[in-house]
Amino acid sequence: MQYPNGKKSSAKHYRPSISQTIYSNRGMTLEEEINDTNHYYLAQQIAIIHKKPTPVQIVHVDYPKRSAAVIKEAYFKQASTTDYNGIYKGKHVDFEAKETKNKQSFPLSNIHMHQIDHMKQIVEHGGICFLLIRFTLYQETYLFPAEHLITHWEQQFTGGRKSIRYETVKKQGYIVPVRYQAKVDYLAVIDQYYMENGGRHHGR
Amino acid sequence: MQYPNGKKSSAKHYRPSISQTIYSNRGMTLEEEINDTNHYYLAQQIAIIHKKPTPVQIVHVDYPKRSAAVIKEAYFKQASTTDYNGIYKGKHVDFEAKETKNKQSFPLSNIHMHQIDHMKQIVEHGGICFLLIRFTLYQETYLFPAEHLITHWEQQFTGGRKSIRYETVKKQGYIVPVRYQAKVDYLAVIDQYYMENGGRHHGR
Numbered sequence: 001m002q003y004p005n006g007k008k009s010s011a012k013h014y015r016p017s018i019s020q021t022i023y024s025n026r027g028m029t030l031e032e033e034i035n036d037t038n039h040y041y042l043a044q045q046i047a048i049i050h051k052k053p054t055p056v057q058i059v060h061v062d063y064p065k066r067s068a069a070v071i072k073e074a075y076f077k078q079a080s081t082t083d084y085n086g087i088y089k090g091k092h093v094d095f096e097a098k099e100t101k102n103k104q105s106f107p108l109s110n111i112h113m114h115q116i117d118h119m120k121q122i123v124e125h126g127g128i129c130f131l132l133i134r135f136t137l138y139q140e141t142y143l144f145p146a147e148h149l150i151t152h153w154e155q156q157f158t159g160g161r162k163s164i165r166y167e168t169v170k171k172q173g174y175i176v177p178v179r180y181q182a183k184v185d186y187l188a189v190i191d192q193y194y195m196e197n198g199g200r201h202h203g204r
Numbered sequence: 205m206q207y208p209n210g211k212k213s214s215a216k217h218y219r220p221s222i223s224q225t226i227y228s229n230r231g232m233t234l235e236e237e238i239n240d241t242n243h244y245y246l247a248q249q250i251a252i253i254h255k256k257p258t259p260v261q262i263v264h265v266d267y268p269k270r271s272a273a274v275i276k277e278a279y280f281k282q283a284s285t286t287d288y289n290g291i292y293k294g295k296h297v298d299f300e301a302k303e304t305k306n307k308q309s310f311p312l313s314n315i316h317m318h319q320i321d322h323m324k325q326i327v328e329h330g331g332i333c334f335l336l337i338r339f340t341l342y343q344e345t346y347l348f349p350a351e352h353l354i355t356h357w358e359q360q361f362t363g364g365r366k367s368i369r370y371e372t373v374k375k376q377g378y379i380v381p382v383r384y385q386a387k388v389d390y391l392a393v394i395d396q397y398y399m400e401n402g403g404r405h406h407g408r
Contacts, residue, residue, distance in 0.1 A: 048325045050285050055257040056275065071260060071278035081254050085289065087298075090330035092291040121252045126294035 030099045030134045033183040049086035080114045092127040099134035105163035119146040142173035143189045234303045234338045237387040253290035296331040303338035309367035323350040346377035347393045
């Protein structure tokens with residue numbers, strides 16, 4: 001496994017100790033940790049990244065007198081884009097985040113075709129696009145470049161695997177450092193792998 | 205008034221004839237026209253701009269057997285960002301859109317403080333940020349740069365006007381051309397005023 005600083009190390013070495021894990025991850029989902037991280041980035045004027053609201057199809061709304069409108073019937077809609085986007089050092093950043101309890105692989109069924117189409121477009125237009133994958137059992141989060149994700153996703157229809165092996169995620173992705181205020185410090189990975197190569201990530 | 209091609213003209217000259225108006229604007233709101241335009245930009249691989257879903261606070265969800273989850277109680281939340289963002293020619297684009305039935309001015313109460321804060325941040329980080337203002341009575345839509353909007357918005361608390369005069373919108377903004385497939389062709393304005401000046405819009 002490679003870390004953003006380029007050193008090789010074992011996953012075990014990087015993983016926080018049990019007490020740290022209990023403290024820092026008490027009931028926090030990947031989404032909550034990313035939201036905290038984005039809040040920190042925003043407060044520090046580092047980057048402006050927001051999660052998009054959950055897309056909802058509103059069917060019926062009540063407008064009671066003297067109080068706020070109440071949505072009485074609505075349905076969840078499938079997202080046509082990724083969940084997070086924004087701007088970092090003048091560049092458009094666009095990503096999706098997923099966690100899995102699997103030990104061996106990340107199931108591609110977590111990602112919809114619309115999201116893959118969207119990611120392709122973002123990459124073509126020069127945006128920084130990726131998937132954050134958390135293996136909850138290992139307490140590890142990887143930044144997995146959209147280019148690789150698109151390839152794996154498409155290969156599943158021509159006889160390829162329906163999932164990406166953990167070993168492949170480690171090889172083609174970059175581990176995201178855990179910091180006190182930026183719990184999922186994905187910008188550290190972007191700095192290392194996207195910004196130093198004229199905005200194109202460094203292929204492996 | 206200045207058009208994107210730099211020529212001076214009267215608003216009347218640019219306005220579509222009554223029959224065109226009836227045909228092209230039959231019940232279409234600014235939002236619908238922008239969505240159509242974005243769809244066209246996307247299909248033509250020109251830009252990737254999406255409207256963010258309406259932010260909703262979900263309170264209660266029913267999970268009936270054998271059918272989709274139903275949201276039974278939810279409330280509208282105030283947006284903390286602008287409604288539209290995406291990528292164009294590698295640049296981050298971020299905007300809000302509002303229409304007014306007023307003849308003389310655009311009321312600043314249409315824009316929330318959170319949105320102004322967000323726009324300031326986008327401008328500081330090098331994004332292209334603006335407000336699309338439609339004067340429905342004139343069938344005119346203007347791209348109004350965030351920098352000017354922020355100034356007007358802040359001045360209202362130090363004795364300034366609570367609205368931006370129509371004449372000021374015409375002077376500091378850029379009329380957005382109406383095209384058959386791009387009904388609100390705001391990228392034409394971006395091409396003219398943002399892209400030719402190293403990403404900074406041309407002050408007036």
